[in-house]
Structure formats: C-alpha cells, structure tokens
Amino acid sequence: MNQEKYIAHHLEVALQASKSAGSLVLEAGKAKHISVRSKQKNDFVTETDQAAEEHIIGILKEHFPDDAIFGEESGKTGTHERGRWVIDPIDGTTNFFRSIPNYTISIAWEMEPFKPLVGVVYNPRQEELFWASKGHGAFLNGQPIRVSDVDDVSKALMVCVPPHRRHDLADEYFERMRRIFLATSDFRSLGSCALELSYIAAGRFDGYFERCLGYYDLAAGMIIVQEAGGKLESADPGQPFTDERCD
C-alpha cells in the first residue's frame, strides 16, 4: 500500500473508532450517577473513560495490530516503528460527568513523534466531527474548515486555560494571561483542549495559550489546526513537545 493510501486507511479507521466510542460515551453519560475517581489534583477519570479507551484500542488493533498505542488511561504499548496512535478517550472528563456538552473523543496517528499525520476529534453531544490528514486539509462534518482571518491582535478571541493541575504556577500564569487579555479582545475556555483546537481550526477562536498539556490532549487537534492553516508551538522554545505532562 502506498503512503497516501496508508494514511487514508488510518483516517478511515480513526473516524470509525471515534464515532463508535462517541455512541458509547453518549449512552454512558445518560446515567443518573457517574462515579468519578481523582487521579491527582483536578485530574479525573470515570469508568467510561476507561471503557471508551479499551473500545477504541480494540477497533484500532483489529485493523493495525502492529501499531503502537499511547492512551491517556492505559499508557503506552508497542514501539514507534509502524506508527503510533495517541488517544484521549474523553477529553473534557469534568464536562462529561457534569453533563456539560463540551467533551470529545480525540484520536491521532503519527509515524514520527509529535508530527501527527491523522487527527479526529468528535463531540458526540453536539454531533460535530472534526478531522484532518496530512496534506488533505481539515474538515468539520465533511465541510472544509480554515482558521480565522483576524489579523488584528486586538480583535482576537483567545482560549486561555489556567493551570488547573498546577496551582503553584498561578501567579506566573495569571501575569501572562493579564498581558494576553490586555492585548486581545476576550477569552473563552471550554474544558477540552481537543475541542478548543478544533474550534481554532474552524475559525471560531483565534489563539490558545496553556501550560502543562498532555500530548494526548493536543495531538489530534494539532494536525487539524495545521491543516486548517494554523500554527501550534511549544510555549517554551527550549522545551519541545514530550509525552509527559509537566506535573
């Protein structure tokens, strides 16, 4: 199979897995009581996060048994040689268990670390499916999307997410946030990095600043932003992307 077809096949399976996991998560979200476990400060997991990740991995493995996996809940398996899947089964777990509709299934695939070739972000509550593959553009429910054409920073609608897991960084963070706020028009924060990046790709927001993201939070959104004409960089040029969060 040539490279183009190989990438297209990964995209097709990622779309299938995200839709299927989306139905599972949507159904589980209807329960009267969702039990929540705290992994660490402001970092939560439910049984549905774990079930959705297993479900996604099952589908991916059926088609690509040799690919490596990096999932937020189950960690890493395999080596990078044949490519790697990066999965956040529910990005926006706090929104999920509070019944706020801003949560997504986020699935990326890459051959080289931190250079995703395929990204799929699905918001099952709002039935919005974002995807991109390298060189083929970004899409929302089948329609091409582009980043906004706002070129006046003072008009920019920004995403700024406080360091909810690292309150020790609050002073430094809010000082930066203050400067960004004074230079731009306003902020939004949706509680799902993958969704926020997808909204940037769709031109709904103009920029994003956050510290201490996990790679599984941003991998799929990253290629969607890039294919929609946007840029995504590590906030600290001396510290490129890593698998580990800074907490």
Ligand code: 2AM
């Ligand atoms: P998660 O739901 O997969 O943990 C970066 O902002 C990431 O942190 C989000 O993508 C989301 O990932 C989580 N998150 C965002 N806001 C949060 C909050 N207030 N409390 C806990 N987790 C949050």
Ligand code: CA
């Ligand atoms: Ca998650």
